Structure formats: C-alpha cells, structure tokens
Amino acid sequence: xxxxxxxxxxxxxxxxxxxxxxxxxxxxxFAILAVYFAVGLTKDPSKxxxxxxxxxxxxxxxxxxxxxxxxxxxxxxxxxxxxxxxSLLNVFGSWCIACQVEHPFLMHVKKISxxxxxGIDWREEDPDAGPNxxxxxxxxxxxxxxxxxxxxxxxxxxxxxxxxFVVDKQGVIRYKHIGPLDQTxxxxxxxxxxxxxxxx
Amino acid sequence: xxIRRLVIHTLVACLLASTPVFAVEPGEMLDDPVLEGRARxxxxxxxxxxxxxxxxxxxxxxxxxxxxxLVRERLVMGDSNDQVVDYVVSRYGDFVLLSPPVKAxxxxxxxxxxxxxxxxxxxxxxVFRRRNISPIAAGDSSSDPTSGPRALSEEEKKRLADLLxxxxxxxxxxxxx
Numbered sequence: 084x085x086x087x088x089x090x091x092x093x094x095x096x097x098x099x100x101x102x103x104x105x106x107x108x109x110x111x112x113f114a115i116l117a118v119y120f121a122v123g124l125t126k127d128p129s130k131x132x133x134x135x136x137x138x139x140x141x142x143x144x145x146x147x148x149x150x151x152x153x154x155x156x157x158x159x160x161x162x163x164x165x166x167x168x169x170s171l172l173n174v175f176g177s178w179c180i181a182c183q184v185e186h187p188f189l190m191h192v193k194k195i196s197x198x199x200x201x202g203i204d205w206r207e208e209d210p211d212a213g214p215n216x217x218x219x220x221x222x223x224x225x226x227x228x229x230x231x232x233x234x235x236x237x238x239x240x241x242x243x244x245x246x247x248f249v250v251d252k253q254g255v256i257r258y259k260h261i262g263p264l265d266q267t268x269x270x271x272x273x274x275x276x277x278x279x280x281x282x283x
Numbered sequence: 284x285x286i287r288r289l290v291i292h293t294l295v296a297c298l299l300a301s302t303p304v305f306a307v308e309p310g311e312m313l314d315d316p317v318l319e320g321r322a323r324x325x326x327x328x329x330x331x332x333x334x335x336x337x338x339x340x341x342x343x344x345x346x347x348x349x350x351x352x353l354v355r356e357r358l359v360m361g362d363s364n365d366q367v368v369d370y371v372v373s374r375y376g377d378f379v380l381l382s383p384p385v386k387a388x389x390x391x392x393x394x395x396x397x398x399x400x401x402x403x404x405x406x407x408x409x410v411f412r413r414r415n416i417s418p419i420a421a422g423d424s425s426s427d428p429t430s431g432p433r434a435l436s437e438e439e440k441k442r443l444a445d446l447l448x449x450x451x452x453x454x455x456x457x458x459x460x
C-alpha cells in the first residue's frame with residue numbers, strides 16, 4: 084500500500100533543480116556578505132587612504148613659530164621648502180597626547196639620520212604652547228610652520244595628529260603615516276623609502 | 284486648573300520660540316546672506332573628518348570649524364559651489380562627501396539594491412508561476428490548470444474507501460498493519 088503513495092505526486096521530480104537553487108542561493112549570498120563584512124567592519128575608519136599620494140605638495144605658506152623666526156626667510160615653512168631633497172613632514176601639536184608619545188622617537192631620528200624632518204605646529208590656541216612644548220621635550224625639526232587655522236594641515240589632507248609624510252626631491256608626496264612613528268615603521272617603511280627616493 | 288493651563292501655554296510658547304541649534308558660530312558667518320546660504324549648503328554635504336558621521340555644518344570639531352571658514356573664504360574669493368567642493372575633495376578624497384558621487388567605482392553602491400530587488404521579484408514571480416500549476420492538473424493536459432483538481436475516477440474512489448475503511452478498523456482493534 085505505501086509503495087503506491089508516490090503515485091499521488093507524479094510531478095515531484097520535475098521541481099528538483101529550482102528547489103536546490105532556492106536552498107543554495109541564500110547560503111551563497113550569506114557567505115559573500117559574511118566575508119564582505121568580516122573585512123569591511125574590522126577596518127579602522129579613521130585610517131583614511133590619502134588621495135594626495137604621488138601628488139605635489141599643495142601651495143602653502145606658514146609663519147614661523149615663536150622663537151624660530153629666521154631673518155633670511157619670510158615663512159617658517161612653505162611648499163617650496165620641499166623641493167631639492169627628500170624630507171619628512173610631521174604634523175604635531177602640544178595638545179596632542181599621541182604626539183608626546185611619538186616625540187622621543189623623532190629626537191632619536193634626528194640623532195641617527197640626516198633626513199630633514201619639517202614640522203607643522205597644528206592649531207595651538209596659545210602661540211606660546213608649541214614653542215614651550217619643544218623647549219621642554221626637545222626640538223627635532225628642521226623647519227617649523229605655525230598653523231593656527233589648519234591652512235597647512237588641510238593642504239596635506241590631515242585629519243588628526245600626528246601624521247607624517249614622506250616627500251621626494253621633486254616635492255611630491257610619496258607616503259603618509261597616520262599615528263605615532265616608531266622604530267618598526269621607520270625600519271620597515273620610512274627609511275627604506277627614503278633610501279629609495281634619494282637614488283632617484 | 285489655571286496653573287495647568289499656564290504650564291501648557293508656557294511649554295507651547297517655548298517650543299514655538301525655539302530654533303534649531305547650529306554649530307556655526309556668529310563670528311564665522313558671512314555678511315552676505317546669499318553667500319552664507321551657499322556656504323551652509325556646501326557645508327551640509329561635507330563630512331567632518333574627525334567625527335565622520337556628522338557634516339562639518341553640524342560639528343564642533345576644530346577641523347570642521349576650519350573647513351567651514353575655508354569654504355567661506357573660497358566663496359568670497361569667487362569660487363563656484365562646485366569649485367569649493369572639488370578643492371576639499373582634492374585634499375580628502377570622495378570620503379569627504381556625505382553623498383558618494385555616481386561613478387564606476389560606486390555603481391554597485393547606487394544600483395546594487397535596485398538589481399537585488401529586481402532579482403527578488405523575478406525569483407518570487409517564478410516560484411508563484413510554478414505553484415499555480417497544481418501537480419495533478421499538470422499531469423492531465425486535457426484539463427484547464429485554473430479549474431482545480433479533476434474529480435476522482437471510480438477506481439480511485441474505491442481505493443480511498445478501502446483506505447478509510449482500513450484505518451477505521453485499525454483504530455477499533457488497536458492493531459497496526
């Protein structure tokens with residue numbers, strides 16, 4: 084008796100291929116989304132890819148900070164300063180805790196390397212704050228521009244401090260590091276890049 | 284009663300008198316209301332890069348303030364709205380735009396949802412069309428699929444009666460065959 088029951092649904096076999104798709108498709112879509120989100124949601128959204136890589140340093144002029152004025156120069160730091168030699172640009176501020184963490188390493192770089200490190204003293208509310216900070220912790224910078232209203236920072240697309248840029252001899256931005264520089268970043272990325280760019 | 288009325292009136296008056304709070308400070312505003320209006324429009328579409336989910340028009344972050352001032356300076360210098368936006372994008376990339384531009388890399392973002400909805404409608408339509416054809420009617424090409432299942436033949440009626448009979452008897456005796 085039971086073996087005859089299949090007779091009641093003679094078309095059951097016909098529906099097999101689309102049925103299978105209905106089960107497989109959601110699983111496939113879920114798998115794709117899971118991978119997409121696993122990658123996308125674990126990225127740090129504050130670490131933005133800069134659009135300025137391989138672009139020339141934008142035209143800007145910043146006055147010198149207090150105590151660093153040079154009678155031979157109109158500006159403390161300007162775009163023309165990046166022509167002719169491979170250099171680093173570090174954006175800092177006395178209000179920035181991570182900059183304080185980074186600072187001893189910049190002093191170390193000054194000792195171990197002859198790469199000029201220029202600074203943008205970003206958004207000091209008190210014009211004495213930056214100079215006092217450098218007096219207290221040491222001054223690793225070759226040239227410093229005072230940037231009270233973010234003109235310099237915006238021309239480098241800066242979103243936070245500290246940020247460090249590597250600029251080649253032609254004044255083209257070649258690399259951007261977000262966050263404090265340390266020995267690892269220096270050894271792995273910055274120094275090899277500087278050596279490479281100096282050969283060009 | 285009177286006190287209640289007074290309270291309600293005061294509350295309504297407060298609600299009517301209040302205006303939305305903006306981050307833009309009076310000192311930043313331009314004297315020309317047309318330019319200021321354009322500056323507000325542009326700022327509302329630019330992302331604050333510190334807070335990221337606010338526009339620079341809404342944000343009190345220092346960088347947002349400086350970007351707002353920059354937008355106004357460029358407008359005063361005679362830039363068009365597009366030129367101002369292009370300048371900020373040239374520094375910070377498309378990420379700074381709260382509404383992503385339509386271009387090859389964002390086609391999936393803009394048109395993906397439409398495609399997925401269309402695909403869904405297609406799948407649902409296909410499934411329903413298949414279901415409309417009932418299994419029994421589909422086997423009998425002579426009958427109209429919309430008229431429902433055909434009547435049982437004499438032989439089938441007899442089998443059905445036997446089956447019902449069987450199960451009745453089983454229930455009575457409690458025996459399973």
